[in-house]
Amino acid sequence: MLFANTSNYTERETLFVEVILPLSLTINYTYRVPFELNEKVAVGKRVVIQFGKHKIYTALVKAIGQTPPEFYEAKYIIDVVDEIPVITPKQFKFWDWITSYYLCNEGDVMAAALPTGLKLASETILVLREELPEELELTAKETLILEVLLKQQRMSIDEVVTLLGQKTVYPTINSMISKELIYIEEEVVEKYKPLLKSFIRLNPFYKEEVHLKELFTLLEKAPKQLDALLAYLQIAKTETAIAKQRLLELSGSGQAALKALVEKEVFIVEKKQVSRLSDSKDEFEVNFTLSIAQQNALNEIKAQFLQKDVVLLHGITASGKTQLYIKIIEQVISEGGQVLFLLPEIALTTQIVERIKLYFGDKIGVYHSKFNDNERVEIWNKVLNGSYQVVLGARSAIFLPFGELKLVVVDEEHESSYKQHDPAPRYQARDAAIYLAHLHDAKVVLGSATPSIESYYNASSNKYGLVKLEERFGGVQLPIQEVVSIAEATKQKKMTAYFTSVLLAQMQLALENKEQIILFQNRRGYATILICATCGYAPKCVNCDVSLTFHKTSGKLHCHYCGFHQNSINSCPACGSVHIEQKGFGTERIEEELALIFPDIKIARLDLDSTRSKNGMQQLIADFQDKKTQVLIGTQMVAKGLDFDNVSLIGVINADTLLNYPDFRAFERSYQLLAQVAGRAGRREKQGMAIIQAYSDSHRILNQVLTNDYLAMYTDELEERKKYLYPPFARLIFINVKHKDANVLNVASQALAQALRTQLGHRILGPEQPLVARIRNYYLKQISVKVEKNAPIQKVKNVLKETIAEFNTQKEFKSVWVQIDVDPY
DNA sequence: GTTCCTATGCAG
DNA sequence: TGCATAGGAACT
Numbered sequence: 001m002l003f004a005n006t007s008n009y010t011e012r013e014t015l016f017v018e019v020i021l022p023l024s025l026t027i028n029y030t031y032r033v034p035f036e037l038n039e040k041v042a043v044g045k046r047v048v049i050q051f052g053k054h055k056i057y058t059a060l061v062k063a064i065g066q067t068p069p070e071f072y073e074a075k076y077i078i079d080v081v082d083e084i085p086v087i088t089p090k091q092f093k094f095w096d097w098i099t100s101y102y103l104c105n106e107g108d109v110m111a112a113a114l115p116t117g118l119k120l121a122s123e124t125i126l127v128l129r130e131e132l133p134e135e136l137e138l139t140a141k142e143t144l145i146l147e148v149l150l151k152q153q154r155m156s157i158d159e160v161v162t163l164l165g166q167k168t169v170y171p172t173i174n175s176m177i178s179k180e181l182i183y184i185e186e187e188v189v190e191k192y193k194p195l196l197k198s199f200i201r202l203n204p205f206y207k208e209e210v211h212l213k214e215l216f217t218l219l220e221k222a223p224k225q226l227d228a229l230l231a232y233l234q235i236a237k238t239e240t241a242i243a244k245q246r247l248l249e250l251s252g253s254g255q256a257a258l259k260a261l262v263e264k265e266v267f268i269v270e271k272k273q274v275s276r277l278s279d280s281k282d283e284f285e286v287n288f289t290l291s292i293a294q295q296n297a298l299n300e301i302k303a304q305f306l307q308k309d310v311v312l313l314h315g316i317t318a319s320g321k322t323q324l325y326i327k328i329i330e331q332v333i334s335e336g337g338q339v340l341f342l343l344p345e346i347a348l349t350t351q352i353v354e355r356i357k358l359y360f361g362d363k364i365g366v367y368h369s370k371f372n373d374n375e376r377v378e379i380w381n382k383v384l385n386g387s388y389q390v391v392l393g394a395r396s397a398i399f400l401p402f403g404e405l406k407l408v409v410v411d412e413e414h415e416s417s418y419k420q421h422d423p424a425p426r427y428q429a430r431d432a433a434i435y436l437a438h439l440h441d442a443k444v445v446l447g448s449a450t451p452s453i454e455s456y457y458n459a460s461s462n463k464y465g466l467v468k469l470e471e472r473f474g475g476v477q478l479p480i481q482e483v484v485s486i487a488e489a490t491k492q493k494k495m496t497a498y499f500t501s502v503l504l505a506q507m508q509l510a511l512e513n514k515e516q517i518i519l520f521q522n523r524r525g526y527a528t529i530l531i532c533a534t535c536g537y538a539p540k541c542v543n544c545d546v547s548l549t550f551h552k553t554s555g556k557l558h559c560h561y562c563g564f565h566q567n568s569i570n571s572c573p574a575c576g577s578v579h580i581e582q583k584g585f586g587t588e589r590i591e592e593e594l595a596l597i598f599p600d601i602k603i604a605r606l607d608l609d610s611t612r613s614k615n616g617m618q619q620l621i622a623d624f625q626d627k628k629t630q631v632l633i634g635t636q637m638v639a640k641g642l643d644f645d646n647v648s649l650i651g652v653i654n655a656d657t658l659l660n661y662p663d664f665r666a667f668e669r670s671y672q673l674l675a676q677v678a679g680r681a682g683r684r685e686k687q688g689m690a691i692i693q694a695y696s697d698s699h700r701i702l703n704q705v706l707t708n709d710y711l712a713m714y715t716d717e718l719e720e721r722k723k724y725l726y727p728p729f730a731r732l733i734f735i736n737v738k739h740k741d742a743n744v745l746n747v748a749s750q751a752l753a754q755a756l757r758t759q760l761g762h763r764i765l766g767p768e769q770p771l772v773a774r775i776r777n778y779y780l781k782q783i784s785v786k787v788e789k790n791a792p793i794q795k796v797k798n799v800l801k802e803t804i805a806e807f808n809t810q811k812e813f814k815s816v817w818v819q820i821d822v823d824p825y
Numbered sequence: 826g827t828t829c830c831t832a833t834g835c836a837g
Numbered sequence: 838t839g840c841a842t843a844g845g846a847a848c849t
Binding site for chain 1: 829832833834837
C-alpha cells in the first residue's frame with residue numbers, strides 16, 4: 001500500500017474526502033483526491049465518483065482529511081463539479097440532526113434535500129463496436145440486441161430489458177462484451193439544463209450615426225429587413241436585452257430578414273441563460289391596514305419573541321392570519337433576513353400563494369412538488385445567492401440553502417401532511433423547521449385555527465409563546481352550525497339517499513339564492529365495497545389485505561393502496577349468486593344521488609380521482625369559483641386552503657367515518673377537519689351554514705365543533721393522552737416490519753420485539769397487526785416504542801438502531817425489512 | 826443442460 | 838441503489 005509519507009510526493013499534500021452518496025447507505029465512503037484537484041475540493045461541493053464497478057454518482061464532500069484509510073485503498077474522485085459549495089455548513093448540521101433524530105441515513109437526507117437536478121447518476125449504455133468480428137456465433141437474444149444496435153448504435157439497459165422481456169440481462173450483455181461486439185459506456189446525465197435564449201444585439205459599429213444612416217440607405221431595397229431594424233431600435237430605447245423571439249413578434253419581419261441582417265453582421269446573436277421562473281418585476285402595493293385585534297396580536301408576537309423562539313398563533317378561521325404573516329415577513333426582509341413560509345402541499349396551489357406573491361413580487365420563490373426539476377434547481381440557486389428573501393414552500397422547502405434565515409412561518413401547523421411517512425427520512429417538517437430556525441437563531445411562528453395538541457401543550461406549558469386572535473376579520477360571522485342525527489332521520493323516514501331532510505331543505509334554499517354548496521365525504525369511489533348477499537363474499541385486492549372499492553366511472557374495482565384494479569363482478573365468484581350488494585358510499589355515489597335529486601344543477605367532484613391530471617384540480621376550482629358549478633363534493637381536499645366567496649352551505653355527509661378511525665389522534669383530527677370544513681361557509685357579508693350529519697350525533701367532539709370550543713377539546717384530549725401515555729406525555733416510535741412471507745414475518749417480528757424488550761422492557765409494545773395487514777404483497781407488523789417524556793430518548797434511539805442492525809445480520813432475518821418511524825404522526 | 830429468477834453481499 | 842454472483846426452480 002502506498003502511503004502519503006512514503007511516496008515521491010512528500011512535499012505535496014495527499015487529501016482524502018469523506019463523501020455522502022445520495023443512496024440509503026449506513027456509512028459514508030472515503031475517496032482520494034488527485035493532486036490536480038487539491039485546490040478545487042471543498043466541503044459542500046459535489047464530486048463525481050465511481051461507486052461499485054460501474055456506477056458513477058455525484059457525491060457530496062462532507063469532510064476533508066489527510067489520513068489515508070487503514071484497511072483499503074481509496075479510489076480517486078473523478079472530478080469536482082462545483083465552483084462554490086452548494087451545501088452550507090448549517091445545512092450539514094441540519095442534516096446531521098435529521099439523521100440522528102429520525103434514525104435514517106445521511107444519504108436518505110441528501111436524496112430528499114437536493115433537487116434531482118443536482119444529483120446526477122450514470123446510466124449504463126451498450127455501444128456497438130465499430131469493427132465487428134467476422135465470425136460470429138450468436139444466440140437468438142444476442143442477434144436481437146445486435147439488430148437493434150445496428151440501427152441505433154446505442155442502447156440503455158432498460159431498453160434491453162424490454163426488448164428481451166426478461167429481468168436477467170447481464171449474462172447476455174457480458175457474453176456480447178466478451179465476443180467483442182459491444183462495449184459499455186457510463187453516460188452521466190446532467191439533469192439540469194440552463195434555459196438558453198437567443199438575444200439580438202446591434203453591431204457596435206452602427207452605434208455611430210453616420211454608419212447607421214448608411215445602413216438605412218443600404219436597406220431601402222429590403223423593406224422587411226428595414227422593419228426589423230426599426231423595430232429593434234424602437235425596443236432598444238427602453239430595454240437592454242432583446243430576445244430574438246420578441247423582435248420577431250414585434251417587427252413581423254420574419255426569420256429570413258433577421259437571418260440576412262445577422263449575415264450582414266448588422267445584428268449579433270448571443271445565447272444567454274435565462275430564468276424559467278416568471279419574475280414579475282412589478283411589486284404590487286397591496287395596501288391594507290390591520291384591524292385592532294390583528295395589530296394587538298402582532299405586537300404581542302413581537303413581545304413574545306423577546307423571550308421565546310417559537311410563538312403559536314391561535315387564530316380562529318377567517319381572523320386574517322395571512323395579513324399578520326405578511327406584516328411580520330415584511331419587517332424581517334426589510335432588515336435583510338430570509339423567511340421560510342411553510343404551507344401544506346395542497347394550499348400551495350391556491351389563492352393564498354397568489355396573494356402573497358402579489359405582495360412581495362420578485363423577492364419570493366415558491367417551492368413544491370408540482371415544479372419540474374430545472375425550476376427547482378433555479379429556486380435552490382436563488383435562495384443560495386440570496387435573491388429570494390421569502391420562500392413559500394411545502395415540507396421539502398426546509399432543505400433549501402438559506403443563508404440569513406431569520407423567520408420561519410408554519411401555517412396550518414396541525415396539518416398531517418407536514419409529516420413524511422415514506423420513504424426515509426421520515427421527518428416532521430414543522431418540528432424540523434423549529435430546529436432549523438434554532439440553528440439560524442431565527443424565530444418561528446406556528447399558525448393554526450385548531451392547533452395540534454402538542455403545540456398547544458408546548459404553548460400552555462410556556463415552552464412556546466401563545467398569541468390568540470379571536471376576532472373574525474372584517475366582522476365576518478361564524479356560520480350557524482347544526483348536527484343532524486342520521487339515525488333519527490331514518491326512523492322518521494326523512495332520508496333521501498344519503499341526505500337528511502334538513503340538509504336537503506338548506507340546499508334547496510341555497511340554490512334558490514344562487515349560492516354555492518360544498519359537500520364533504522371522506523371517502524372516494526362509489527361504493528366502499530361489494531358484498532355477496534348470499535354468501536358474504538367480498539372481492540379483495542390480490543396484492544393487499546383490503547376489500548376493493550367500486551368506482552362507477554371506470555366500472556372497475558380499485559385498490560386504494562396499490563392501484564390494482566379489475567373489472568367489476570355481476571355474480572359472486574364464490575357461490576354464483578347474482579345478489580351483489582353495495583356497502584358504504586363514496587364521493588362518486590353522492591354525486592350520482594345528488595344529480596337525481598337536483599337534475600338541473602352542475603356538480604363537481606374534488607378528490608384524488610378527479611384531480612389526477614395535471615391541471616384537473618386548478619380547472620375544477622376555477623370553474624367553481626366562476627360559478628359554473630353549484631355544488632362541489634369532495635374529500636379532505638375541500639377543507640384545505642380553499643376560499644370561496646359565494647359558498648353559503650357546507651354539508652358533512654357522514655362524520656362517523658372520521659370519529660371511528662382507530663388512531664389515538666382520531667378525535668383531534670376529526671375536530672380539526674370538521675372545524676375547518678365548517679369554517680368554509682359564508683366568509684363575507686353573509687352568515688353561512690354548516691350541517692354535520694352523523695349517527696353518533698351526541699358525540700362530544702361534534703358538540704365541541706358546534707360550540708367552537710377548542711379548549712374543551714384540548715382539555716379532554718390531553719386528559720386521555722395523559723391517561724394512556726401518548727404524546728405529548730410520551731414519545732412514540734413505530735418500527736414497521738415487512739416481509740413477503742407471513743410466517744417469516746410473524747417469527748421475525750416476535751424475535752425483534754423480544755430483543756428490544758430485553759433492553760427497553762415495558763416501553764416495547766407489540767408486534768401488532770396493522771389495519772391493513774398486507775400491502776403490495778408485503779405482510780406488515782408494527783412494533784411500537786413508547787418512551788416517557790423525561791427518559792433519555794437518544795439512548796433509546798441508539799439501542800433501537802443497534803438492535804435492529806444486529807437483528808438484520810441474523811441469517812433467517814436478512815430479508816426482513818425494518819423501518820423506523822420517529823414521531824409517526 | 827439451459828435459462829431465468831431470486832436472494833444475498835457489497836461498494837471506499 | 839445497482840450490480841455480480843450463487844443456488845435453485847422451471848423449462849427443454
